[in-house]
Amino acid sequence: MLPESSPRELAKALTGISGFDDVTYGGLPAGRPSLVCGAAGCGKTLFAATFLVNGATLFDEPGVFMSFEERAEDLIANVASLGYDLDRLVAEKKLAIDHVRVERSEIEESGEYDLEGLFIRLAYAVESIGAKRVVLDTIETLFAGLTDAAVLRAELRRLFGWLKERGLTAVITGERGEGQLTRQGLEEYVSDCVILLDNRVEDQITTRRLRVVKYRGSAHGTNEYPFLIDEEGISVLPVTSADLDYGASTEVISTGIPGLDAMLGPGGFYRGSSVLISGVAGTGKTTIATHLLDAACRRGERCMAFVFEESGSQICRNALSVGLDLKPHLDAGLLRFEAARPSLYGLEMHLARMNRDVERFKPSIVVIDPVSALRGPANELQATLLRMVDMLKGRGITAVFTSLRTDGSFDQVGDLGLSSLMDVWVKLQDIDANGERTRTLYVIKARGMSHSNQVREFQMSAKGVKLVDAYVGPAGVLTGTARLVQEAEEQAATLRRRQDSERRKREVVRRRQSIERQIAELRASLDVAEEEEQVLIGEDETRESLLADERAALAGRRGAAE
Amino acid sequence: MTDGGPSAPGSTQYRLRLFIAGSTPRSRRTIENLRRICDRHIGPNVDIEVIDIYQQAELAEANRVVAAPTLLRLSPLPQRQIIGDLSDEPRVLRGLGIIPSREPTDEHGA
Numbered sequence: 001m002l003p004e005s006s007p008r009e010l011a012k013a014l015t016g017i018s019g020f021d022d023v024t025y026g027g028l029p030a031g032r033p034s035l036v037c038g039a040a041g042c043g044k045t046l047f048a049a050t051f052l053v054n055g056a057t058l059f060d061e062p063g064v065f066m067s068f069e070e071r072a073e074d075l076i077a078n079v080a081s082l083g084y085d086l087d088r089l090v091a092e093k094k095l096a097i098d099h100v101r102v103e104r105s106e107i108e109e110s111g112e113y114d115l116e117g118l119f120i121r122l123a124y125a126v127e128s129i130g131a132k133r134v135v136l137d138t139i140e141t142l143f144a145g146l147t148d149a150a151v152l153r154a155e156l157r158r159l160f161g162w163l164k165e166r167g168l169t170a171v172i173t174g175e176r177g178e179g180q181l182t183r184q185g186l187e188e189y190v191s192d193c194v195i196l197l198d199n200r201v202e203d204q205i206t207t208r209r210l211r212v213v214k215y216r217g218s219a220h221g222t223n224e225y226p227f228l229i230d231e232e233g234i235s236v237l238p239v240t241s242a243d244l245d246y247g248a249s250t251e252v253i254s255t256g257i258p259g260l261d262a263m264l265g266p267g268g269f270y271r272g273s274s275v276l277i278s279g280v281a282g283t284g285k286t287t288i289a290t291h292l293l294d295a296a297c298r299r300g301e302r303c304m305a306f307v308f309e310e311s312g313s314q315i316c317r318n319a320l321s322v323g324l325d326l327k328p329h330l331d332a333g334l335l336r337f338e339a340a341r342p343s344l345y346g347l348e349m350h351l352a353r354m355n356r357d358v359e360r361f362k363p364s365i366v367v368i369d370p371v372s373a374l375r376g377p378a379n380e381l382q383a384t385l386l387r388m389v390d391m392l393k394g395r396g397i398t399a400v401f402t403s404l405r406t407d408g409s410f411d412q413v414g415d416l417g418l419s420s421l422m423d424v425w426v427k428l429q430d431i432d433a434n435g436e437r438t439r440t441l442y443v444i445k446a447r448g449m450s451h452s453n454q455v456r457e458f459q460m461s462a463k464g465v466k467l468v469d470a471y472v473g474p475a476g477v478l479t480g481t482a483r484l485v486q487e488a489e490e491q492a493a494t495l496r497r498r499q500d501s502e503r504r505k506r507e508v509v510r511r512r513q514s515i516e517r518q519i520a521e522l523r524a525s526l527d528v529a530e531e532e533e534q535v536l537i538g539e540d541e542t543r544e545s546l547l548a549d550e551r552a553a554l555a556g557r558r559g560a561a562e
Numbered sequence: 563m564t565d566g567g568p569s570a571p572g573s574t575q576y577r578l579r580l581f582i583a584g585s586t587p588r589s590r591r592t593i594e595n596l597r598r599i600c601d602r603h604i605g606p607n608v609d610i611e612v613i614d615i616y617q618q619a620e621l622a623e624a625n626r627v628v629a630a631p632t633l634l635r636l637s638p639l640p641q642r643q644i645i646g647d648l649s650d651e652p653r654v655l656r657g658l659g660i661i662p663s664r665e666p667t668d669e670h671g672a
Contacts, residue, residue, distance in 0.1 A: 102628055107644065108657030111595075111649035116583035116630035117615060117622050124619035146629070146645075 008215045013061070013133070013169040016054025017047070018234030018356060023221040024212060028193055031167035033160050035190040037174040037181045038197030043208060043229050044173040044489055045070070047197065048135040049079045050234050051171050055133045056094035060167075063133035064096045064125040068141040072097040084234045096125040102145030110488070111149055118164060123246055134163060134170040140184045143432055153184075162187050181213065192216045200225070207346035208352055210236055226348030227354065231424040237352035248272070253365075253398065256295030257288065259467025260426070263443050265450035269424055271364075272396040273447070275390050277417055278403040279428030283439055285402035286310070288426070290319045290326070291369045291465055296365045297329035304336050305364035308373035312337025323464045336361055341371040342372065347384040350374060366392055371401040371418065389421050423447040428458065431479050438480035440470060457483065483520075575636040576600075576608040576658070581615050581622065583630035588613075588647050592631040595648035603660050635659070 012026035028034045028051070036044050038278045052063035067075055075097060076086040089095035097120055111116075128135065142152055172190055174182030187194055195211040199206060205362045210227045212220040227236040249271040253351045254261050261267045269275055275292075277285045293303045305316060315337065316326045330336035338357055345353065360367060368388070374381065391401040403418060419425050425444040430437050438460040443451045457466040457479045471478040471486050478486050580596055593612060601609045613669035615622045615630060625634055629645040635658055643658035654663045 098623055100628055101626055108642065108644040108653055109646050110644055110651075110653040111592075111646035112588060112659065113629040113631060113646040114583075115628060117581065117627035117632060120583070120615045120619045120630075121623045124623065142628075265589070315573070 012218070013055070014059055015051045016058045017050055017227065017234050017236060018290070019227070019352075020210070020234075023210075023225055023236060024215060025192075025219060027217070027339075028169060028171065029218070030169050031164065031173050032192045033163050033168075033190045034193035035172050035174055035182070035186055036195045036197065037187070037224035039176040042176075042197040042199040043227075043234065044197055045075070046079065046082060046229055047195075047363065048171045048173055049075070049084065049086075049236060050082070052095060052133055053079070053084045053089065057171075060127040061132035062094045062096075063135065064098065064122065064129070064131045065135045066098045066100060066122060066125070067137050068100050069138055070099070070532055071101075073100050074214075075099075075175075081231065083231060083244065084233075095282075096129050096131065098122070098125050101144055102146075105146050107145065113148075114151065115142075115159070118155075122159075126166070127186070130534060132167075134168045135173070136170065137173045138175055140174055140182060141188065143184050151333065156186070157189050159431055193218075197227075202346065205343065205346040205349075207348045209348070226346075226352045228349060228352045230353075232356070234293060235352065235356040237348070237355045245300045249396065254295050255288070256291035256293075256298075257465045257467065259456060260288075260441070260443075261466075263452035263454075263456065263467070264424075264446055269446075270448065272392065272393060273423035273425065274399045274401065274421060275424040276401050276403060276422040277428065278405060278419075280404060280430060283428035283430055284458060284465070285404075285428060286315065286318070286369055287322055287460060287465060288428075289369055289400050289402055290315065290322070290324055292324060293335060293367060294319070294324045296327070296398075297332075297334045298336070298388050298465045301334075301363060301364040302334050302356065303329070303365045303367070304338065304361050305367040305369060306350075306357075307337055307339045307367075307369045308342045309370065311339045311374050315350050321462065322460050323462050330358075336363070342375055343375055347376045347380055351384050351388055354388065356482065358392070358395065358397065361395060365398045365400065367400045367402075369402045370404050372404040372446050385418060388476060392519065419444075420436065434480070436480050437517075440479060441467060442534060455457055520523065566593065567631070572672060574607060574638055576604055576635065577611075578658075579611045579613060579634040579636055580606060581613050581627045581630060581632045581634070584616050587629060589648070592633075592647045595651075595654075596633065599651060599654055601647065603655060604658075633657070 010025070011030040012028065014027040036047055038044050047303075049065065052065055055061040055063050059129060065075065068221045070078065079086060080363065086095060086097065091098060100118065100121070112317075122134070138158075139156065142156075146152055147325050160170075165413050172186065174184070174186045176196075177183035177185070180198065191214070193215045196211045198209045198211070198214050201207075208227050208229065209224045211224045212222065213520060216280075225236050227234060251271040252266040252268040253271050254268040255264075276287050279285050289305070296303045305315070310318075312330075312523060316330070319326050320435065326335060330337075336357075338353075339348075340353075342350070354366075371385065374384070376384070389399065396484070401422070402420070405418075413478040422445075424446045427442045427444050429442070431440055439460070441458040443453075455470045457470045459466045459468060471483040578596070578600075580593065582592060598609065600610065613621055615627065621627075625632075626643075627634075629662070631645070631647060633644040633648060633654075635642040635644075638659070642657055642659065644654055648654050
């Protein structure tokens with residue numbers, strides 16, 4: 001997977017511990033001893049065992065585990081909890097375990113001695129399986145068993161030289177001492193690479209942390225990195241650089257709720273965006289998230305839900321009540337729930353766990369429900385969430401966070417906004433009026449897309465989630481029964497208005513008709529008058545022409561007489 | 563065979579195994595010291611086996627040998643280990659159980 005380190009750089013041996021090889025850019029220095037130190041119970045032995053087991057199984061480098069504390073049987077039983085089968089590796093000659101027991105009460109010292117016996121045993125074990133890796137866990141125990149510290153120091157120096165000479169990649173564990181990294185100051189001898197493991201308890205929550213104190217000849221991450229030990233082994237979470245260089249997808253994915261899709265310009269969220277669904281208890285955050293999961297699974301995408309308040313099966317059962325059956329998705333391996341109480345780990349640990357699970361499951365959608373359940377100091381919360389968002393965005397994963405905090409913050413005191421990290425913010429709100437509670441939904445923001453600025457009423461039924469346009473009128477936003485009442489009233493008013501206007505229309509028609517009638521009457525009398533006028537004019541003309549004729553006749557007669 | 567019974571000193575059968583690392587001066591010195599102590603304090607009832615751990619490395623692990631030289635008392639039981647070149651005779655005797663170690667905790671402090 002990872003490329004072997006190039007020859008010009010310091011040769012490195014991969015540990016196969018997820019994250020650790022990233023932090024050290026390739027693992028531990030090959031052919032040299034490294035010191036892994038820390039207080040009791042910080043995971044030194046498991047780290048060392050993982051280094052050997054991975055060497056034997058992944059990189060074909062057999063290893064010798066020289067235990068100065070635990071007996072071979074105990075060691076085998078202890079690492080079995082990480083899923084390692086040391087018995088099998090021993091049988092396959094990929095691993096040799098040698099328990100070096102030095103009990104002061106059973107040993108009498110008389111005169112000079114050296115630790116040649118130890119060297120020979122180690123050499124014998126190394127040769128018997130052709131080992132490339134060696135673990136000495138915890139060699140300082142020798143100081144408790146033997147009195148001559150000067151001899152021991154000289155011999156340890158010789159031992160580390162011997163390991164180097166043979167080109168064995170070794171992990172030497174050491175218990176944390178007062179004022180120095182190890183009780184006997186082993187860091188003086190093993191100076192190439194020193195790794196410090198820590199197990200801190202803050203607010204009753206334990207967080208394991210790892211730091212590369214020194215790594216001669218190599219760059220390495222210098223921060224403290226949280227790491228995790230569980231049934232899947234050890235994983236270290238490298239703090240991802242907060243680069244904002246992830247690509248931005250223009251692919252749109254449906255929310256699974258048609259009404260919500262319709263509120264978002266392109267018809268859904270952009271792939272790889274971060275979505276915040278906020279709202280107080282019982283507003284339906286998980287239900288909306290469940291719809292998203294269901295829709296994604298139906299598209300054949302892998303989904304992962306980190307749930308902090310319910311178990312996976314409880315969510316499945318609840319989803320059935322809104323008509324979503326998640327079981328087929330679970331059975332198909334498309335959907336996975338990771339349920340844990342927020343107080344189970346510290347923030348870092350949650351992040352580390354998520355990182356690892358996401359890395360392994362490779363989902364395209366991740367739901368964190370609810371993110372507000374994570375507790376911790378405000379600045380740590382902000383940093384953790386920022387990294388969570390970066391971690392998911394960097395992988396192009398669509399992240400859906402639900403939050404109980406309606407104002408988008410995640411802490412009661414600070415104003416550190418989760419909302420500003422988010423690309424889309426859907427806010428759910430209960431409206432309590434007229435003795436009933438109605439769920440409403442707004443899209444407060446949606447980066448890079450037009451979106452509805454309207455409030456929608458949000459209904460859950462056995463058929464799923466439905467968004468209904470809320471009534472917005474002079475009396476404000478009405479929802480639920482109030483909306484229904486208002487709608488009925490409006491219908492009645494409309495009917496009244498229609499009847500009114502029809503009545504007025506009829507009146508006007510009547511008036512117009514009566515005027516028209518009057519006009520007709522007048523027109524009739526006008527006609528009569530015109531006729532009379534014509535008659536009179538005709539009579540006048542006739543008379544005039546008769547008179548003219550008579551005058552002409554008289555004149556003619558007078559002229560003849562003369 | 564031993565009529566005096568187990569309690570009688572000098573009659574107990576000792577089985578000792580000495581691990582040395584090569585034929586160095588220290589190894590030779592250790593063998594000499596052991597022979598001398600046995601001759602003086604145990605007598606003939608002792609069976610000494612000298613093992614060079616370079617030759618038989620597997621025995622080093624089987625006998626839980628860490629230091630060299632290491633003297634192992636195989637019998638009488640319980641097994642005891644004495645490390646070093648056996649130059650401190652009283653300590654060797656105490657380690658072998660020939661003279662009882664009364665206050666072992668004080669000895670370590672000294």
